[in-house]
Amino acid sequence: MSDTTKHPQLAKVRLAGGAPPLLPDLADVMPADPALADALATEFASTATTLSTPQAYWAGLNGWMTDRLSGPVMEGKVSPEQLGAQAWAIYASSYWGGLELREHWGMPPVIAKMGIKFSPPFADVQMGILAQMRQRMAAVNAGGEACLALLPSLMREGGTSGTVYGIAYNAGVQVVKTEDPPIGQRRPHRQPKPAALRINGRDFMRVDYDLPTPHYLKVWRSAYERAVTANPEAYERVIVGEAGQTDLRDLWRKGVAFGNTTWGGDSQDNWTDAYFDETIRWSSILTFGMEAVGLAAIAAVINQDPEAAKLAVMGNALYLGATPGWLLGLIDTGAHLPTVTA
Amino acid sequence: MQYDRRTILAGAGSAALAMSLPAAAQAVTSAGAARFAGAAPLGPELAKVMPESPALMEALAAEFAPTAARLQSQDIYWLGFNGWMTDRLSASIMDGTLDAKDIGPQAWAIYASSVWGGVELRRLREKWDSAPAMPDAVVQQAAARLARSQQDMAEKMTLRLNALAGGPASCLSILPTLIRDDSTTGPVHGMAYNAGVQVVKTEDPPVGRRRPQRPAKPSSVRINVRDFMRVDYDLPSPLYLKVWRSKFEGAVTGNPDAYEKIIRGEPGQENLRDLWKRAVLLGLKTWGGESNDKWSDAYFEGALHWSSVLNFGLEAMGLATFVALINQDPEAARRAVLVNTLYVGATPGWGVGLFDKNATLPAKA
Numbered sequence: 145m146s147d148t149t150k151h152p153q154l155a156k157v158r159l160a161g162g163a164p165p166l167l168p169d170l171a172d173v174m175p176a177d178p179a180l181a182d183a184l185a186t187e188f189a190s191t192a193t194t195l196s197t198p199q200a201y202w203a204g205l206n207g208w209m210t211d212r213l214s215g216p217v218m219e220g221k222v223s224p225e226q227l228g229a230q231a232w233a234i235y236a237s238s239y240w241g242g243l244e245l246r247e248h249w250g251m252p253p254v255i256a257k258m259g260i261k262f263s264p265p266f267a268d269v270q271m272g273i274l275a276q277m278r279q280r281m282a283a284v285n286a287g288g289e290a291c292l293a294l295l296p297s298l299m300r301e302g303g304t305s306g307t308v309y310g311i312a313y314n315a316g317v318q319v320v321k322t323e324d325p326p327i328g329q330r331r332p333h334r335q336p337k338p339a340a341l342r343i344n345g346r347d348f349m350r351v352d353y354d355l356p357t358p359h360y361l362k363v364w365r366s367a368y369e370r371a372v373t374a375n376p377e378a379y380e381r382v383i384v385g386e387a388g389q390t391d392l393r394d395l396w397r398k399g400v401a402f403g404n405t406t407w408g409g410d411s412q413d414n415w416t417d418a419y420f421d422e423t424i425r426w427s428s429i430l431t432f433g434m435e436a437v438g439l440a441a442i443a444a445v446i447n448q449d450p451e452a453a454k455l456a457v458m459g460n461a462l463y464l465g466a467t468p469g470w471l472l473g474l475i476d477t478g479a480h481l482p483t484v485t486a
Numbered sequence: 487m488q489y490d491r492r493t494i495l496a497g498a499g500s501a502a503l504a505m506s507l508p509a510a511a512q513a514v515t516s517a518g519a520a521r522f523a524g525a526a527p528l529g530p531e532l533a534k535v536m537p538e539s540p541a542l543m544e545a546l547a548a549e550f551a552p553t554a555a556r557l558q559s560q561d562i563y564w565l566g567f568n569g570w571m572t573d574r575l576s577a578s579i580m581d582g583t584l585d586a587k588d589i590g591p592q593a594w595a596i597y598a599s600s601v602w603g604g605v606e607l608r609r610l611r612e613k614w615d616s617a618p619a620m621p622d623a624v625v626q627q628a629a630a631r632l633a634r635s636q637q638d639m640a641e642k643m644t645l646r647l648n649a650l651a652g653g654p655a656s657c658l659s660i661l662p663t664l665i666r667d668d669s670t671t672g673p674v675h676g677m678a679y680n681a682g683v684q685v686v687k688t689e690d691p692p693v694g695r696r697r698p699q700r701p702a703k704p705s706s707v708r709i710n711v712r713d714f715m716r717v718d719y720d721l722p723s724p725l726y727l728k729v730w731r732s733k734f735e736g737a738v739t740g741n742p743d744a745y746e747k748i749i750r751g752e753p754g755q756e757n758l759r760d761l762w763k764r765a766v767l768l769g770l771k772t773w774g775g776e777s778n779d780k781w782s783d784a785y786f787e788g789a790l791h792w793s794s795v796l797n798f799g800l801e802a803m804g805l806a807t808f809v810a811l812i813n814q815d816p817e818a819a820r821r822a823v824l825v826n827t828l829y830v831g832a833t834p835g836w837g838v839g840l841f842d843k844n845a846t847l848p849a850k851a
Contacts, residue, residue: 323732326739338732339723342716344739352718354728357705362720366689366704373710374692 157185162482164239164472165265166232173277174465176236177229184209184233185484200422202244202481206237207426210463211358214433217459218360218440220451224284227458231277235465242473243481249415254406255474262475269468276305280461288450291457295441298460299382300390304467307441307460308349308392311434312399315343315351318427319400320408321420329408334420341428345397348383349442351435353428361436368439371446378446430466433459519544525848526598527838529636535643536831538598539591546571546595562788564606564847568599569792572832573724576799579825580726580806582817586650589827593643597831604839605847607785614780628841635834642671646827654816657823661807664826665748666755668765670833671826673807674715674758675765677800681709681717682769684793687778687786695774700786707794711763714749715808717801719794727802734805737812744812796832799825 159181166176188205195204213230216222222230245252262269280298283290295307304310320328322337327344330336342352349368372379383392412420437459444452473479519540528538550570557566575592578584584592649660661673670676684707686694693710696702708718715734723731738745749758778786803825810818839845 324736327732327735336732338725339728339735342718342731342735344735346738347713347716350713350716352708352716354723357720359704362705365708366693369693369705369708369710370690372712 156486157189158182158485159185159482160485162240162243162480164236164469165270165476167265167267167270167274170270170274170277173274173281174228174232174235176232180229181233181236184212184237187212189486196422197416197418199244199248199416200419200426201484202237202240203419203423203426206234206241206466207428207430209237210234210430210433210466213462214436214459215358215360217462218364218433218436218455220455222458224281224458227284227461228277228281231462231465234462235273235469238466238469239473239476239479240481242470243476243479244473245470246474246477247481248419249412251474252407253411255471260471260475264476264478266472266476269472273465273468276464277461280457280464283457284454284461288454291453292444292448292450294457295445295453296382296385298457299392299441299445300385300395302390302395302398305460305464306395306399307434307438307456308395309399310463311349311351311431311438312343312396313402314427314431314434315341316400316403317407318403318424318431319343320403320406321412322424329404331410331413333413335417337424340424341431343400345400348393348396349438351431353431355425355428358432361432364436364439364443367452368443371443375446379442382442382445434463437463521848522547522598525846526594526601526835527632527636527842527844528594529640531640532636532643535590535640535647536594536597537590538594542591542595543598546574549574558787559782559784561606561610561782562785562792564599564602565785565788566792568596568603568832569795571599572596572796572799572829575828576802576825577724577726579828580730580799580802580821582821584824586820586824589650589824590643590647593828593830596828597639597835600832600835601839601842601845602847604836604841605845606839607836608840610782610785611780614782628837632834632838632842635837639831639834642830643827646823646830649823650820650827654820658810658814658816658819661811661819661822662748662751664823665758665807665811666751666761668756668761671830672761672765673804673822673826674761676829677715677717677797677804678709678762678765679769680793680797680800681707682766683773684769684790684797685709685766686770686772686774687790694770697775697779699779703790706790707797709766711766714759714762715804717797719797721791721794724798727798730802730805730809733809733818737809741812745808748808748811800829803829 159178163176163178166174185205188208191208192201192204195201213222213234217227217230279294283294298305299307301307302309304313318341321334322328322330322340324330324336337354339352340354343350385391412423415423437456440452440456440459443449444456522540522543523538526538528536547567550567553570554563554566557563575584575596579589645660649656664671665673667673668675670679687700688694688696688703688706690696690702703720705718706720709716751757778789781789803822806818806822806825809815810822
């Protein structure tokens with residue numbers, strides 16, 4: 145998949161220990177691949193030197209990895225056989241991101257408020273990932289038409305695994321942290337970062353970052369615009385859905401607004417500015433791949449394009465362990481981060 | 487004689503670099519400033535409200551010099567200077583640091599650099615085209631339009647200057663009129679049209695009309711008919727624009743009813759979302775297809791870059807206009823009118839440069 149796996153001599157960083165919980169059934173579809181994690185950590189090494197604090201290493205590796213792996217998937221360069229291990233790498237790095245956050249700043253208030261009572265090995269969470277991964281991989285293995293058939297339901301998933309909701313929520317969280325009321329809940333001690341990330345409830349599927357955007361995302365943004373322009377009626381049908389289904393614009397608004405209930409207010413008051421800034425950066429980067437998937441999903445359905453549908457489902461599968469991984473990292477209080485050696 | 491304008495300007499007026507405008511303009515009175523005088527046609531009526539300021543131009547040229555030195559080609563010097571200047575001058579307006587009494591010369595600087603951008607393009611077209619001469623009829627028609635455009639610019643300047651002279655509340659009172667101006671001086675139309683022009687050059691059908699010889703540049707500028715007042719560039723955005731984007735969102739979120747009321751307008755007025763759509767689509771009709779077939783790659787790339795930069799101030803203008811109206815904020819209104827005034831000569835200036843043979847490039851530039 146990556147240059148580093150083709151050239152093992154580049155794999156100089158080693159991550160030892162700290163593997164996330166992985167039930168055998170989940171390992172069947174999302175196999176642990178420590179060599180891949182090492183290769184990615186090696187490739188990340190030069191970027192890691194740009195971090196403003198080492199306390200954001202795992203958050204950075206995780207965000208960077210989602211973008212690094214989304215590119216080839218959304219460009220059609222990844223086979224279904226390679227996808228499971230890549231999804232594991234994102235799951236694992238998310239878990240490490242969660243561990244890192246709690247280790248330095250304690251359990252976020254949002255987790256306490258949720259009243260989560262899970263305990264190792266967190267079978268419910270893992271089974272949730274497994275069910276979604278099996279569903280996606282079954283479609284991918286059956287081919288583009290099966291992916292096309294699956295997409296309307298993936299678009300309407302009301303969690304971060306949804307191709308619409310995931311973008312809206314994750315981008316909305318950054319707005320909550322950086323914008324003043326009534327849009328966000330920027331805390332007085334945080335430096336203003338106006339329009340660092342732009343998303344709102346009005347402009348459906350529209351996110352703008354104060355960062356250079358990767359080529360694969362620009363390509364899918366362009367493909368999306370062409371699809372919408374060429375067939376506005378089909379676009380509206382996709383949004384409205386079948387009778388009784390959620391209108392995707394409502395789901396978008398809900399996703400954007402939900403960020404206000406999770407990471408706003410005092411939820412990150414004790415973070416240093418350096419860590420805070422890095423989370424804005426890497427969470428924005430993490431949204432790149434999600435956005436590309438969301439746009440590809442709609443373009444695929446509008447154009448009835450099986451190949452685009454397959455890429456959208458694969459890109460979606462890549463992220464299935466991301467949010468659960470962070471959650472497990474936060475609540476797995478007995479776990480330890482991997483040792484990084486170079 | 488051929489001059490490398492990048493090196494000439496790199497050595498000129500460097501002492502002015504750290505100064506703020508227009509203090510810098512007042513300090514620079516060297517002979518170098520004179521080269522800018524008289525090179526952009528300026529009738530007496532227009533000169534009253536948009537006075538020539540060669541010293542200001544000299545100061546701006548000095549400040550632009552490091553950027554000019556990095557241009558891909560000196561053939562796009564005036565194109566770059568013009569786009570850069572709109573952003574440079576918009577910043578101090580939108581930050582609230584410009585006094586209204588200084589806006590006339592600044593509007594002239596934008597007008598003049600637009601004229602020179604047009605002259606530069608006219609000359610390049612003569613080089614690129616095998617049959618450079620324009621038919622007399624076209625020139626005569628253009629000359630008649632240009633005569634009207636001077637009058638039009640003078641009227642627009644007067645309207646805005648009167649509002650500024652009347653104070654912030656007076657600015658607030660003319661914004662409902664300005665916001666429905668469906669020309670490039672309109673706060674909604676201007677940004678939509680100009681951004682649409684970049685999309686038509688870079689995107690494939692059915693969105694744009696990218697020519698096969700041009701490299702694909704997906705999503706270089708993002709604007710569409712759906713997402714009202716939303717533009718995104720594949721460039722870092724200046725702080726003043728980010729600040730006004732944020733204020734716009736705050737205003738819309740804080741008072742969505744007022745926002746919708748402004749968009750709908752009074753009975754019989756055009757809905758601003760329709761105006762936005764028209765402007766984007768107009769942009770998609772003007773500079774696409776064969777219109778840029780003969781441009782060099784350097785000019786094509788430069789036009790895309792600097793026209794995007796030119797849009798920064800236009801976008802801030804549009805957003806500030808809404809913020810002012812939604813919040814009934816006189817200071818936001820003052821800045822919105824000021825930046826609108828700044829751009830009054832931009833598009834007409836390009837027309838003058840392209841079609842008026844009396845327009846010349848500054849002698850030594």
